[in-house]
Amino acid sequence: DYPESMLPLMGLHPTSVKENYKEELAIIKKALDNGKYYGIGEIGIDLYWDQTFKKEQQYVFQTQLQWAKEKKLPVSIHIRNAFDEVFEIVEQEQSPDLxxxxxxxxxxxxxxxxxxxxxxxxxxxxxxxxxxxxxxxxxxxxxxxxxxxxxxxxxxxxxxxxxxxxxxxxxxxxxxxxxxxxxxxxxxxxxxxxxxxxxxxxxx
Structure with a gap:
Protein backbone atom coordinates (compact mmCIF):
# COMPACT_ATOMS: atom_id res chain seq x y z
CA ASP A 1 0.00 0.00 0.00
CA TYR A 2 2.99 2.33 0.42
CA PRO A 3 5.31 1.82 -2.57
CA GLU A 4 6.94 5.21 -1.97
CA SER A 5 8.07 3.93 1.44
CA MET A 6 9.93 0.90 0.09
CA LEU A 7 13.34 2.06 -1.08
CA PRO A 8 15.71 -0.68 -2.26
CA LEU A 9 19.43 -1.13 -1.65
CA MET A 10 21.62 -3.52 -3.61
CA GLY A 11 24.77 -5.29 -2.48
CA LEU A 12 26.60 -8.58 -2.06
CA HIS A 13 26.24 -9.73 1.55
CA PRO A 14 29.43 -11.11 3.12
CA THR A 15 27.91 -14.50 3.92
CA SER A 16 27.10 -14.86 0.22
CA VAL A 17 30.75 -14.45 -0.79
CA LYS A 18 31.88 -17.84 -2.13
CA GLU A 19 34.13 -19.16 -4.92
CA ASN A 20 31.99 -17.39 -7.52
CA TYR A 21 32.25 -13.95 -5.89
CA LYS A 22 33.49 -12.29 -9.09
CA GLU A 23 30.43 -13.41 -11.01
CA GLU A 24 28.19 -12.30 -8.14
CA LEU A 25 29.88 -8.90 -8.02
CA ALA A 26 29.32 -8.48 -11.75
CA ILE A 27 25.59 -9.09 -11.26
CA ILE A 28 25.47 -6.51 -8.45
CA LYS A 29 27.38 -3.95 -10.53
CA LYS A 30 25.05 -4.39 -13.48
CA ALA A 31 22.03 -3.93 -11.23
CA LEU A 32 23.49 -0.77 -9.69
CA ASP A 33 24.35 0.64 -13.10
CA ASN A 34 20.90 -0.01 -14.54
CA GLY A 35 18.46 0.30 -11.63
CA LYS A 36 17.31 2.90 -9.12
CA TYR A 37 18.80 2.17 -5.72
CA TYR A 38 19.12 4.31 -2.63
CA GLY A 39 22.23 2.67 -1.23
CA ILE A 40 24.61 -0.28 -1.40
CA GLY A 41 24.12 -3.01 1.16
CA GLU A 42 24.14 -5.01 3.18
CA ILE A 43 27.86 -5.27 2.63
CA GLY A 44 30.67 -5.92 5.09
CA ILE A 45 32.57 -8.75 6.75
CA ASP A 46 31.15 -11.69 8.71
CA LEU A 47 33.60 -14.06 10.40
CA TYR A 48 31.18 -15.55 12.92
CA TRP A 49 30.52 -18.93 11.32
CA ASP A 50 33.32 -19.34 8.82
CA GLN A 51 36.56 -17.59 7.83
CA THR A 52 37.17 -19.63 4.68
CA PHE A 53 36.52 -16.66 2.39
CA LYS A 54 37.87 -13.91 4.63
CA LYS A 55 40.17 -12.41 1.97
CA GLU A 56 37.42 -12.58 -0.61
CA GLN A 57 35.00 -10.88 1.80
CA GLN A 58 37.52 -8.10 2.34
CA TYR A 59 37.97 -7.62 -1.40
CA VAL A 60 34.22 -7.64 -2.08
CA PHE A 61 33.58 -5.18 0.74
CA GLN A 62 36.26 -2.76 -0.42
CA THR A 63 35.10 -2.98 -4.03
CA GLN A 64 31.54 -2.09 -3.07
CA LEU A 65 32.72 0.82 -0.90
CA GLN A 66 34.52 2.15 -3.97
CA TRP A 67 31.34 1.85 -6.01
CA ALA A 68 29.46 3.71 -3.30
CA LYS A 69 31.88 6.60 -3.52
CA GLU A 70 31.69 6.68 -7.30
CA LYS A 71 27.88 6.69 -7.25
CA LYS A 72 27.62 8.85 -4.10
CA LEU A 73 25.40 6.23 -2.47
CA PRO A 74 25.31 5.42 1.25
CA VAL A 75 26.17 1.93 2.45
CA SER A 76 24.71 -0.43 5.02
CA ILE A 77 27.58 -2.26 6.72
CA HIS A 78 27.12 -5.72 8.22
CA ILE A 79 29.73 -6.67 10.84
CA ARG A 80 30.04 -9.88 12.80
CA ASN A 81 33.24 -10.71 14.66
CA ALA A 82 35.04 -8.33 12.31
CA PHE A 83 35.16 -4.76 13.63
CA ASP A 84 38.94 -4.47 13.19
CA GLU A 85 38.80 -5.77 9.62
CA VAL A 86 35.91 -3.47 8.71
CA PHE A 87 37.50 -0.38 10.23
CA GLU A 88 40.76 -1.06 8.43
CA ILE A 89 39.05 -1.04 5.04
CA VAL A 90 36.70 1.87 5.78
CA GLU A 91 39.70 3.95 6.88
CA GLN A 92 41.46 3.12 3.60
CA GLU A 93 38.43 4.26 1.63
CA GLN A 94 37.54 7.23 3.86
CA SER A 95 36.09 10.11 1.87
CA PRO A 96 33.47 12.87 2.17
CA ASP A 97 31.49 10.76 -0.33
CA LEU A 98 31.50 7.68 1.90
Whole structure:
Protein backbone atom coordinates (compact mmCIF):
# COMPACT_ATOMS: atom_id res chain seq x y z
CA ASP A 1 0.00 0.00 0.00
CA TYR A 2 2.99 2.33 0.42
CA PRO A 3 5.31 1.82 -2.57
CA GLU A 4 6.94 5.21 -1.97
CA SER A 5 8.07 3.93 1.44
CA MET A 6 9.93 0.90 0.09
CA LEU A 7 13.34 2.06 -1.08
CA PRO A 8 15.71 -0.68 -2.26
CA LEU A 9 19.43 -1.13 -1.65
CA MET A 10 21.62 -3.52 -3.61
CA GLY A 11 24.77 -5.29 -2.48
CA LEU A 12 26.60 -8.58 -2.06
CA HIS A 13 26.24 -9.73 1.55
CA PRO A 14 29.43 -11.11 3.12
CA THR A 15 27.91 -14.50 3.92
CA SER A 16 27.10 -14.86 0.22
CA VAL A 17 30.75 -14.45 -0.79
CA LYS A 18 31.88 -17.84 -2.13
CA GLU A 19 34.13 -19.16 -4.92
CA ASN A 20 31.99 -17.39 -7.52
CA TYR A 21 32.25 -13.95 -5.89
CA LYS A 22 33.49 -12.29 -9.09
CA GLU A 23 30.43 -13.41 -11.01
CA GLU A 24 28.19 -12.30 -8.14
CA LEU A 25 29.88 -8.90 -8.02
CA ALA A 26 29.32 -8.48 -11.75
CA ILE A 27 25.59 -9.09 -11.26
CA ILE A 28 25.47 -6.51 -8.45
CA LYS A 29 27.38 -3.95 -10.53
CA LYS A 30 25.05 -4.39 -13.48
CA ALA A 31 22.03 -3.93 -11.23
CA LEU A 32 23.49 -0.77 -9.69
CA ASP A 33 24.35 0.64 -13.10
CA ASN A 34 20.90 -0.01 -14.54
CA GLY A 35 18.46 0.30 -11.63
CA LYS A 36 17.31 2.90 -9.12
CA TYR A 37 18.80 2.17 -5.72
CA TYR A 38 19.12 4.31 -2.63
CA GLY A 39 22.23 2.67 -1.23
CA ILE A 40 24.61 -0.28 -1.40
CA GLY A 41 24.12 -3.01 1.16
CA GLU A 42 24.14 -5.01 3.18
CA ILE A 43 27.86 -5.27 2.63
CA GLY A 44 30.67 -5.92 5.09
CA ILE A 45 32.57 -8.75 6.75
CA ASP A 46 31.15 -11.69 8.71
CA LEU A 47 33.60 -14.06 10.40
CA TYR A 48 31.18 -15.55 12.92
CA TRP A 49 30.52 -18.93 11.32
CA ASP A 50 33.32 -19.34 8.82
CA GLN A 51 36.56 -17.59 7.83
CA THR A 52 37.17 -19.63 4.68
CA PHE A 53 36.52 -16.66 2.39
CA LYS A 54 37.87 -13.91 4.63
CA LYS A 55 40.17 -12.41 1.97
CA GLU A 56 37.42 -12.58 -0.61
CA GLN A 57 35.00 -10.88 1.80
CA GLN A 58 37.52 -8.10 2.34
CA TYR A 59 37.97 -7.62 -1.40
CA VAL A 60 34.22 -7.64 -2.08
CA PHE A 61 33.58 -5.18 0.74
CA GLN A 62 36.26 -2.76 -0.42
CA THR A 63 35.10 -2.98 -4.03
CA GLN A 64 31.54 -2.09 -3.07
CA LEU A 65 32.72 0.82 -0.90
CA GLN A 66 34.52 2.15 -3.97
CA TRP A 67 31.34 1.85 -6.01
CA ALA A 68 29.46 3.71 -3.30
CA LYS A 69 31.88 6.60 -3.52
CA GLU A 70 31.69 6.68 -7.30
CA LYS A 71 27.88 6.69 -7.25
CA LYS A 72 27.62 8.85 -4.10
CA LEU A 73 25.40 6.23 -2.47
CA PRO A 74 25.31 5.42 1.25
CA VAL A 75 26.17 1.93 2.45
CA SER A 76 24.71 -0.43 5.02
CA ILE A 77 27.58 -2.26 6.72
CA HIS A 78 27.12 -5.72 8.22
CA ILE A 79 29.73 -6.67 10.84
CA ARG A 80 30.04 -9.88 12.80
CA ASN A 81 33.24 -10.71 14.66
CA ALA A 82 35.04 -8.33 12.31
CA PHE A 83 35.16 -4.76 13.63
CA ASP A 84 38.94 -4.47 13.19
CA GLU A 85 38.80 -5.77 9.62
CA VAL A 86 35.91 -3.47 8.71
CA PHE A 87 37.50 -0.38 10.23
CA GLU A 88 40.76 -1.06 8.43
CA ILE A 89 39.05 -1.04 5.04
CA VAL A 90 36.70 1.87 5.78
CA GLU A 91 39.70 3.95 6.88
CA GLN A 92 41.46 3.12 3.60
CA GLU A 93 38.43 4.26 1.63
CA GLN A 94 37.54 7.23 3.86
CA SER A 95 36.09 10.11 1.87
CA PRO A 96 33.47 12.87 2.17
CA ASP A 97 31.49 10.76 -0.33
CA LEU A 98 31.50 7.68 1.90
CA UNK A 99 28.77 7.46 4.53
CA UNK A 100 25.98 5.16 5.66
CA UNK A 101 24.97 2.97 8.57
CA UNK A 102 26.78 0.47 10.74
CA UNK A 103 23.85 -1.92 10.55
CA UNK A 104 22.53 -3.49 13.75
CA UNK A 105 25.30 -1.96 15.82
CA UNK A 106 26.41 -4.12 18.77
CA UNK A 107 29.90 -2.78 19.40
CA UNK A 108 31.48 -0.81 22.21
CA UNK A 109 31.38 2.91 22.94
CA UNK A 110 34.87 3.23 21.49
CA UNK A 111 33.81 1.46 18.29
CA UNK A 112 30.67 3.58 18.10
CA UNK A 113 32.69 6.77 18.31
CA UNK A 114 35.12 5.50 15.69
CA UNK A 115 32.26 4.77 13.28
CA UNK A 116 30.85 8.26 13.83
CA UNK A 117 34.28 9.83 13.30
CA UNK A 118 34.38 8.01 9.94
CA UNK A 119 31.12 9.75 8.91
CA UNK A 120 28.75 6.88 9.70
CA UNK A 121 25.55 6.49 11.68
CA UNK A 122 24.74 3.69 14.11
CA UNK A 123 21.82 1.41 13.26
CA UNK A 124 19.98 0.65 16.50
CA UNK A 125 17.68 -2.37 16.55
CA UNK A 126 16.06 -4.74 19.00
CA UNK A 127 19.33 -5.44 20.82
CA UNK A 128 18.99 -2.10 22.62
CA UNK A 129 16.00 -3.54 24.52
CA UNK A 130 17.76 -6.75 25.62
CA UNK A 131 18.66 -7.18 29.27
CA UNK A 132 22.30 -7.92 28.38
CA UNK A 133 22.40 -6.00 25.10
CA UNK A 134 25.07 -3.65 26.52
CA UNK A 135 24.63 -0.80 24.06
CA UNK A 136 21.84 0.70 26.17
CA UNK A 137 24.44 1.27 28.90
CA UNK A 138 26.47 3.77 26.85
CA UNK A 139 24.15 5.02 24.11
CA UNK A 140 23.35 8.19 26.04
CA UNK A 141 26.99 9.17 25.46
CA UNK A 142 26.28 9.22 21.71
CA UNK A 143 24.30 12.23 20.43
CA UNK A 144 21.00 11.00 18.93
CA UNK A 145 21.89 12.88 15.74
CA UNK A 146 24.19 9.94 14.96
CA UNK A 147 21.70 7.05 15.13
CA UNK A 148 18.88 5.53 13.10
CA UNK A 149 16.45 2.75 14.05
CA UNK A 150 16.21 -0.59 12.26
CA UNK A 151 14.14 -3.75 12.45
CA UNK A 152 16.52 -6.38 11.04
CA UNK A 153 13.26 -8.29 10.51
CA UNK A 154 12.66 -11.17 10.80
CA UNK A 155 15.59 -11.32 13.26
CA UNK A 156 16.35 -9.69 16.62
CA UNK A 157 12.84 -8.83 17.71
CA UNK A 158 12.86 -6.43 20.66
CA UNK A 159 11.76 -7.37 24.15
CA UNK A 160 9.11 -8.72 24.91
CA UNK A 161 9.12 -10.50 21.51
CA UNK A 162 12.75 -11.63 21.64
CA UNK A 163 13.19 -15.01 19.96
CA UNK A 164 10.07 -14.56 17.85
CA UNK A 165 9.63 -13.26 14.33
CA UNK A 166 10.47 -9.56 14.17
CA UNK A 167 8.07 -7.12 12.51
CA UNK A 168 8.48 -3.51 11.32
CA UNK A 169 5.69 -2.55 13.73
CA UNK A 170 8.06 -3.33 16.61
CA UNK A 171 10.12 -0.24 15.79
CA UNK A 172 7.80 1.48 18.24
CA UNK A 173 9.35 -0.55 21.07
CA UNK A 174 12.84 0.49 20.03
CA UNK A 175 11.69 4.10 19.88
CA UNK A 176 10.25 3.80 23.39
CA UNK A 177 13.59 2.51 24.67
CA UNK A 178 15.46 5.36 23.00
CA UNK A 179 13.18 8.01 24.47
CA UNK A 180 13.93 6.49 27.87
CA UNK A 181 17.69 6.42 27.28
CA UNK A 182 17.84 9.99 26.02
CA UNK A 183 15.07 11.34 28.26
CA UNK A 184 13.33 12.93 25.30
CA UNK A 185 9.75 13.13 24.16
CA UNK A 186 8.72 10.64 21.52
CA UNK A 187 7.90 13.47 19.12
CA UNK A 188 11.38 14.98 19.42
CA UNK A 189 13.05 11.59 19.03
CA UNK A 190 10.95 10.78 15.96
CA UNK A 191 11.93 14.10 14.39
CA UNK A 192 15.64 13.52 14.97
CA UNK A 193 15.52 9.95 13.64
CA UNK A 194 13.55 10.99 10.57
CA UNK A 195 16.03 13.75 9.74
CA UNK A 196 18.95 11.37 10.27
CA UNK A 197 17.43 8.88 7.82
CA UNK A 198 16.82 11.66 5.32
CA UNK A 199 20.43 12.82 5.63
CA UNK A 200 21.68 9.33 4.80
CA UNK A 201 19.34 8.07 2.10
CA UNK A 202 18.07 11.35 0.61
CA UNK A 203 14.68 9.90 -0.25
CA UNK A 204 13.09 13.36 -0.53
Missing amino acids: TGVFHCFTGTLEQAQKAIDLNFYLGIGGVVTFKNGKIDKFLNNIPPQHIVVETDAPWLAPTPYRGKRNEPAYLELILDKLTDIYQMTKKDMESILYNNSLSIFKFK
